[in-house]
Amino acid sequence: MAxxxxxxxxxKDPAVRTLLIERAAAxxxxxxxxxxRSLVAGTGVSTMAVYTHFDGMDGLWQALRQEGFTRLGARFxxxxxxxxxxxxxxxLCAAYLDHALTHxxxxxxxxxxxxxxxxxxxxxxxxxHLVQAARRCQDAGRFRADVVPLDLAIQSWTVGHGxxxxxxxxxxxxxxxxxxxxxxxxxxxxxxxxxxxxxxxxERGWHHPAADDERPHPA
Amino acid sequence: MAxxxxxxxxxKDPAVRTLLIERAAAxxxxxxxxxxRSLVAGTGVSTMAVYTHFDGMDGLWQALRQEGFTRLGARFxxxxxxxxxxxxxxxLCAAYLDHALTHxxxxxxxxxxxxxxxxxxxxxxxxxHLVQAARRCQDAGRFRADVVPLDLAIQSWTVGHGxxxxxxxxxxxxxxxxxxxxxxxxxxxxxxxxxxxxxxxxERGWHHPAADDERPHPA
DNA sequence: CTACATGCCATAACGCTGCTATGTTTAGCG
DNA sequence: CGCTAAACATAGCAGCGTTATGGCATGTAG
Numbered sequence: 001m002a003x004x005x006x007x008x009x010x011x012k013d014p015a016v017r018t019l020l021i022e023r024a025a026a027x028x029x030x031x032x033x034x035x036x037r038s039l040v041a042g043t044g045v046s047t048m049a050v051y052t053h054f055d056g057m058d059g060l061w062q063a064l065r066q067e068g069f070t071r072l073g074a075r076f077x078x079x080x081x082x083x084x085x086x087x088x089x090x091x092l093c094a095a096y097l098d099h100a101l102t103h104x105x106x107x108x109x110x111x112x113x114x115x116x117x118x119x120x121x122x123x124x125x126x127x128x129h130l131v132q133a134a135r136r137c138q139d140a141g142r143f144r145a146d147v148v149p150l151d152l153a154i155q156s157w158t159v160g161h162g163x164x165x166x167x168x169x170x171x172x173x174x175x176x177x178x179x180x181x182x183x184x185x186x187x188x189x190x191x192x193x194x195x196x197x198x199x200x201x202x203e204r205g206w207h208h209p210a211a212d213d214e215r216p217h218p219a
Numbered sequence: 220m221a222x223x224x225x226x227x228x229x230x231k232d233p234a235v236r237t238l239l240i241e242r243a244a245a246x247x248x249x250x251x252x253x254x255x256r257s258l259v260a261g262t263g264v265s266t267m268a269v270y271t272h273f274d275g276m277d278g279l280w281q282a283l284r285q286e287g288f289t290r291l292g293a294r295f296x297x298x299x300x301x302x303x304x305x306x307x308x309x310x311l312c313a314a315y316l317d318h319a320l321t322h323x324x325x326x327x328x329x330x331x332x333x334x335x336x337x338x339x340x341x342x343x344x345x346x347x348h349l350v351q352a353a354r355r356c357q358d359a360g361r362f363r364a365d366v367v368p369l370d371l372a373i374q375s376w377t378v379g380h381g382x383x384x385x386x387x388x389x390x391x392x393x394x395x396x397x398x399x400x401x402x403x404x405x406x407x408x409x410x411x412x413x414x415x416x417x418x419x420x421x422e423r424g425w426h427h428p429a430a431d432d433e434r435p436h437p438a
Numbered sequence: 439c440t441a442c443a444t445g446c447c448a449t450a451a452c453g454c455t456g457c458t459a460t461g462t463t464t465a466g467c468g
Numbered sequence: 469c470g471c472t473a474a475a476c477a478t479a480g481c482a483g484c485g486t487t488a489t490g491g492c493a494t495g496t497a498g
Contacts, residue, residue: 016446036485046448047485053446057485111388112331123390154391155398162381169330171342172373179374186409187402235475255456265477266457272475276456439498446493455484463476468469 016045017053017063024064028105061109062119068103068110069122075099076129085136086193090184090205092133093160097177100164107168111161130156137193144192152191159183181206235264236272236282243283247324280328281338287322287329288341294318295348304355305412309403309424311352312379316396319383326387330380349375356412363411371410378402400425 023043027034036057040047054060075098079091100107130153137143143152163180166172185202189195242262246253255276259266273279294317298310319326349372356362362371382399385391404421408414 035483037483048447048449048487051486111384111390120390151398151401154395155402158381158385158395158398158402159377160381161385162377162379165330165384166377166380171330171339176373176377179370179377182370182409183374183377183406186405189409190401190405254454256454267476267478270457441498442496444493444495446491448489448491450487450489452487453485456482458481459479461476461478463474465474466472468471 016049019043020045020050020053020060021063021067024060025067025106028064028109029103031105064106065110066119066122068106069119069126071103071106072096072099073122073126073129076126081136084201084204085133085140086142086188086198086201087205089130089133089137089156089188090181090202092130093156093180093184094206096157096160097164097180100160100168101174101177104168107164111165127153127157137188137191142193142197143188147191152187155187156184159187235268238262239264239269239272239279240282240286243279244286244325247283247328248322250324283325284329285338285341287325288338288345290322290325291315291318292341292345292348295345300355303420303423304352304359305361305407305417305420306424308349308352308356308375308407309400309421311349312375312399312403313425315376315379316383316399319379319387320393320396323387326383330384346372346376356407356410361412361416362407366410371406374406375403378406 020039020043024034024039027039032038036047036050039060040049050057050060054063075095076092079088079095082088131149134143134147134149134152134156137152138145138147138149159180163177163183167174167176181202184206185198188198188202193201239258239262243253243258246258251257255266255269258279259268269276269279273282294314295311298307298314301307350368353362353366353368353371353375356371357364357366357368378399382396382402386393386395400421403425404417407417407421412420
């Protein structure tokens with residue numbers, strides 16, 4: 001497990017950084033406690049690398065948080081645009097929940113600690129996906145004219161995060177996710193969509209064939 | 220876990236325990252980092268007290284988590300029953316959010332760490348308040364007959380927790396709470412309530428004069 | 439080609455954390 | 469009164485994140 005890099009000569013900067021983040025994500029997935037020494041153990045790099053690249057463990061957690069939002073954004077990008085924008089908005093919410101529950105530990109890191117206002121842009125970037133989807137719904141005449149896309153995006157995010165958080169942290173069992181279509185359908189219908197049409201769109205968007213959830217990057 | 224009965228003669232047992240919990244809650248409110256030595260500093264008791272009463276710091280965090288649910292339950296008890304059950308259900312949700320944002324740090328403790336399955340009953344107890352309120356809504360004929368009170372309670376909890384969590388952890392500003400009536404109204408309307416009547420009930424329940432939020436217990 | 443300057447990394451140490459081992463005190467009871 | 473057991477204080481331990489220091493590589497000017 002010692003040698004993971006093949007080219008010994010390395011410009012040093014970005015390689016070690018991504019290696020540490022990748023390893024931290026792996027340890028998170030394996031539910032191993034992430035400590036400074038256990039993180040660098042086996043990688044050949046020393047504890048100081050964490051300080052040169054992340055300025056300490058707090059910086060590493062923040063980088064890990066941003067990595068979570070980056071992966072979520074990449075996941076969102078794989079969601080195709082169909083002719084039914086309400087379905088697409090639902091698909092985005094379903095992708096959000098799928099991402100949160102496929103990587104529950106990473107998801108917890110994204111929201112556990114107090115957000116340092118450094119990674120708020122990352123959160124906003126992912127929220128922007130929902131905003132655009134909501135805007136397309138409105139442009140298609142599915143929602144009332146007075147519906148603000150940002151508001152609807154926030155409301156959708158609230159529903160998704162509420163479900164994901166309650167399930168990921170433990171209080172509710174995974175079956176709880178079945179309430180997703182009900183909640184989203186209620187929200188979209190209240191926004192002006194036709195009830196029957198909304199139900200059909202949500203149902204299709206919710207059970208959309210999920211694309212592969214990981215980018216093919218890791219070693 | 221030897222002592223569970225009260226009359227075994229307990230000279231100093233509960234006093235130190237509640238003192239430590241109270242102090243921990245105070246430090247949490249003051250945003251001071253809670254460490255074993257800083258917790259007992261100034262109290263006159265030693266570090267060992269944490270182990271005799273809570274079996275370590277993990278036990279103290281768990282007790283603090285239960286304390287959060289207990290206070291939330293006490294807060295729910297202060298919500299009076301009116302003639303409008305939908306309004307009451309909304310009031311409960313508003314009380315939930317008020318509790319979460321009046322004590323954001325305590326709220327974070329309640330959901331941050333993985334729930335140890337020891338304090339799940341505490342969460343269920345507070346959820347039960349919502350279940351009963353939902354049942355009264357249905358008994359009053361406001362919701363459809365096929366609406367399961369537990370499901371609606373979970374859905375209401377999801378909305379409340381989604382808002383509370385996103386605001387308490389930082390991603391969204393406090394103004395976001397304004398989406399509460401919209402989300403609850405959408406949910407209740409989708410459950411069968413008359414739209415106009417629902418809007419009125421939710422509006423009244425949301426802006427219900429909030430009772431004092433703390434039980435008069437602390438020293 | 440040499441000499442300096444810069445940044446990355448490894449080693450060792452510091453202060454703090456939660457925790458445990460040991461001795462002492464106190465309450466309840468035959 | 470003497471015994472048992474629980475609660476306490478003290479001291480010490482391994483582990484944590486962090487920092488200070490020195491070696492080594494690279495990039496650039498003379």
